Amino acid sequence: MASSGSSSPRFRRPAPLFDSVAEAIPGEPDPSTSTDLAHDSAQALLHGVFHSSDPEVVERVLRLAAQDGLSDLAALWSSSPASTLPGALWRLYVLHTWVQHSGDDVVRRYRAGSRTVPGLRYLSGFSEPPDVMHVQRTMDDILRGAFVGDLGLALTRAGAVATILAHGTAQLADSDRDPDRTLQAERLLSTGEELAMAGRHAEAGRLD
Known part of the structure; x- marks a missing residue:
């Protein structure tokens, strides 16, 4: 699982979750403004959900990973670096999406890894x-918590999930003699460490 997106990103205005998010994603941004756009759109999305009293808004954010909007994000x-809000949210969305789409594989890796890092x-x-169903619901809860609960805790929990999956993937790579899984384990471990770091930054008020 990689924590980076397409090498040829497409910028187009999706059906917005909030007007402020739409305003932060212009049709053809100048590359020099991409960093500011990343931060502005992440802040707009996070604050828009947090201050919303409409539960449907939260559910739309949870469904974002399965819709075209994620490609724009x-x-x-x-x-963005993992120590920033857009970088942390991106890694969280990637992990969430993978768990939702590959539940059986995730459960196998988790069971193997949980014995190593109980x-x-x-x-x-x-x-x-x-x-599978509980794992997917738990990742929904973690993603929901990032927007309407404790961002630092949500990122820390996601980091724990990725780290457990990394250890499980490494064990399966050894038993299956699969070099591709070894690379996946390294990427998952890196993602876990980055999410844990982002969680610490969020708790210290330094994730922006």
């Missing part, structure tokens, strides 16, 4: 033993 967020199981919030 990828174009803005995917190259202390992270409680932080991740997955059931023991996990099943």
Whole structure:
């Protein structure tokens, strides 16, 4: 799982979640303004959901990963460092999307990894033993928490999930003699470390 988006990003205005988000994503941005656009759009999305009293707004954010809107966010967020809000949210969305689309594979990796790093199981919030539906619901809860709960805790929990999956992927790579899984394990571990770092920055008020 990579934490970067397409090498040829497309910028187009999606059906906006909020007017402020739409205003932060122009049709053809100057590359020199991409960093500002990434930060502005991430802040607009986060604050728009947090200050909304409409539960449907939250559900639309949860569904964003399955809609075209994510490709627009990828174009803005995917190259942002993990220590920034857009970079952290991008990594969280990528992890969430993968778990939703590959539930059976995720559960297998999680079960293998949870035996290696049992202390992270409680932080991740997955059931023991996990099943596909619970794993997917838990990732929904983590993503929801990033927008309407405690951002730092949500990122920390996502980091724990990615780290457990990294350890499980490494074990499966050894048993299956699969070099591709070894590379996946390295990427997952990096993502886990980056999300955990972003969680610490959020708790310290330094994630922007």
